[in-house]
Amino acid sequence: MTLQEVTRLAKMGEGLHVEFKKKVAHPEKIVREIIAMANTEGGYLLIGIDDDGTVSGQKYIEEDIFILDKAIKSLIKPNLQPEKAILPITAKKGVAIYQIEKSNLRPHFILEDNKKKSYVRVEDRSIQASKEVWEIIKRQKHEQDVFFNYGEKETLLMKALTDQPNITLNQFAQIANLSRYMASRTLIKLVLANVLKIVPREMEDLYALK
Structure with a gap:
């Protein structure tokens, strides 16, 4: 240079x-x-x-x-x-x-x-990096199709994202009445499936439709 x-x-x-x-x-x-x-x-x-x-x-x-x-x-x-x-x-x-x-x-x-x-x-x-960002980085190295069942929690998530531009892990867990662990797994899977994008932040990551 x-x-x-x-x-x-x-x-x-x-x-x-x-x-x-x-x-x-x-x-x-x-x-x-x-x-x-x-x-x-x-x-x-x-x-x-x-x-x-x-x-x-x-x-x-x-x-x-x-x-x-x-x-x-x-x-x-x-x-x-x-x-x-x-x-x-x-x-x-x-x-x-x-x-x-x-x-x-x-x-x-x-x-x-x-x-x-x-x-x-x-x-x-x-x-x-949050635990979710860490997991996404690790799994994105291996390019493969990610499949998921579009169930009740995914429906509630998509409805929430039509009313607001983004959502946090805690907000999703509360809306869908999920444990933090299950909410995390769901969001990670949807990011890997290219349905959502994650925006890392110092306090709480944001998730938005891709």
């Missing part, structure tokens, strides 16, 4: 496919961004970019790369190895470019407080 291409990406600002940092101050947090991109649609992580998108570079960028690579290797499960390159800006400053592909091994996760936590990219943010 050329300096012109990096500058163009930085000027566009952070988004679904782009995240940039000035330096590797908190590698465990940056690892979450890498996981989120690998679990979603891939993208670029740029180190040495100011908050306003200025490509100023980072001093001794090799040290930052060493620290981040160590975190990637030790924290991310299953193992993930994004491609990387260094673009010199001056004699002492450079930009690190990590290219993250949508992973065939997704969902990737990190262990935090002895719990598996995964992340997905939503617009310009990386958020923790």
Whole structure:
């Protein structure tokens, strides 16, 4: 990637496919961004970019790369190895470019407080994936037709989605008088069948007709 291409990406600002940092101050947090991109649609992580998108570079960028690579290797499960390159800006400053592909091994996760936590990219943010998002990511890797019986709970769901643009898991469970587990299984199956789409959110995911 050329300096012109990096500058163009930085000027566009952070988004679904782009995240940039000035330096590797908190590698465990940056690892979450890498996981989120690998679990979603891939993208670029740029180190040495100011908050306003200025490509100023980072001093001794090799040290930052060493620290981040160590975190990637030790924290991310299953193992993930994004491609990387260094673009010199001056004699002492450079930009690190990590290219993250949508992973065939997704969902990737990190262990935090002895719990598996995964992340997905939503617009310009990386958020923790719910159990439903995790399951959908895992099962979407295997392309196969998903069949379901259109019963009473599905009818109640479709009626609710004609009256409102989206619904949460808790709302559906209440409307259909289902346990949270059964409501979750139903929504996951309908997403996998391409009837619904899921919109990950930090508080509660939203489900809408596709």
